[in-house]
Amino acid sequence: MILSVENVHKTFEGTEVLKGVSLCVDKGDVVSLIGPSGAGKTTLLRCINFLESADSGTMEFAGRKYDMHNTHTKEKAEVRKRTGFVFQNFNLFRNKSALENVMEGLVVVRKKDRKEAEDIAFATLSKVGISTSLASHYPSELSGGQQQRVAIARAIASNPEIVYFDEPTSALDPELAAEVISIMKMLADEGMTMLVVTHSMELARSVSKQVVFLDHGVVIERGNADEFFSNPKEARVRDFLSLERV
Ligand SMILES: Nc1ncnc2c1ncn2[C@@H]1O[C@H](COP(=O)(O)OP(=O)(O)O)[C@@H](O)[C@H]1O
Ligand SMILES: [Mg+2]
Numbered sequence: 506m507i508l509s510v511e512n513v514h515k516t517f518e519g520t521e522v523l524k525g526v527s528l529c530v531d532k533g534d535v536v537s538l539i540g541p542s543g544a545g546k547t548t549l550l551r552c553i554n555f556l557e558s559a560d561s562g563t564m565e566f567a568g569r570k571y572d573m574h575n576t577h578t579k580e581k582a583e584v585r586k587r588t589g590f591v592f593q594n595f596n597l598f599r600n601k602s603a604l605e606n607v608m609e610g611l612v613v614v615r616k617k618d619r620k621e622a623e624d625i626a627f628a629t630l631s632k633v634g635i636s637t638s639l640a641s642h643y644p645s646e647l648s649g650g651q652q653q654r655v656a657i658a659r660a661i662a663s664n665p666e667i668v669y670f671d672e673p674t675s676a677l678d679p680e681l682a683a684e685v686i687s688i689m690k691m692l693a694d695e696g697m698t699m700l701v702v703t704h705s706m707e708l709a710r711s712v713s714k715q716v717v718f719l720d721h722g723v724v725i726e727r728g729n730a731d732e733f734f735s736n737p738k739e740a741r742v743r744d745f746l747s748l749e750r751v
Contacts, residue, residue: 506565507532507666507698508553513562513573515548515722522548523559524722530667530715533696537703537713537730541745545722546702550669553700554590555581567666586614589660589668593676595652597644603630603655604640607662615663629658633688650681654688661692668692670701674708686711706749710734718742 509529515522522545530536538546551557553564555576562573566584597606607626611617617625630640633654644652653673660668673689674682686708693699693712703709709716709730716733718726718741726739737743 506530507567508700509565510549510553510573511563513549513552514560515545515552515557516560517548522722523552523562526562526719526722526724528717528724528727530698530700532666532698534715535693535697535699535701535713536715536717537701537709538717538719539703539706539709539745540719540725543721544719546719547671549719550671550700550702554585554588554669556590586663587666589663589665591653591656591660591668591670591673593672595644595649595656595676597652597656597659599644602641602643603635603647603651603658606644606655607659610659611662625662626658629662630655633658634684648681649677650684653677653681653685657685657688657692661697667698667700670699670703672702672704674703674705682708704749706734706746718745720745 506529511527513523513526526549538549540546548557552559552573559573564571564573567587571580598609601609604626607629608622611622611625612619627637627640635651635654635658639651647655674685677685682705689708689712701708701713713730716728716730717724720741726737726742737746
């Protein structure tokens, strides 16, 4: 097990959006976190990577325990150094090329020299299908699918132990989403550990081994992906899946 979070609570302006959520991710596993809008999926992911502070909860990551409410800046940095995060809207630096976007963390956080960072960045971009000639392009000169693939390259360039994805395909039309899904499938097949928030049942089905269904800040059902999709136990989940298929 690489990640385990237990009993995470979070309240925004008097509304409890996470009501004691627990989940764990084994090394090499891909876990999809699905559920309706407003369920708390993004909030959970952000709390796990300390982009948001949980009100309470504990986390075990790579063998170390963390209090998710009282986390020192040093601890946050230590965890983030070993994780990657991919956002719905890519969050690339607009004024940096694809290559520079991938190099940034390697140089600034990892303290690699520029030459080594550049070599790693080129190799990682090539892995996600961004050619050397595209690497000098700025985000505005790339399609959404290409931008998201650059963002994935940025997230995986430092060999993180887990990569978090928040709706990585929902800003993309189906053709470009398919590009991103195929890259994620390749990473999953290579044994990359991932926790993926998604509305795309196609993505959830094609990449994940485990599925966690969240609704109103509570885990309603969880299980093996094949079983979950073929034979969901909870009526709430069956309703959700039947609507998503339309
Ligand atoms: N920064 C915030 N301030 C206030 N309310 C928030 C904030 N972030 C999320 N929420 C609320 O928390 C609930 C869960 O949101 P979110 O985690 O984004 O759900 P999901 O990703 O499942 O759609 C929603 O009702 C949302 O409006
Ligand atoms: Mg969300």
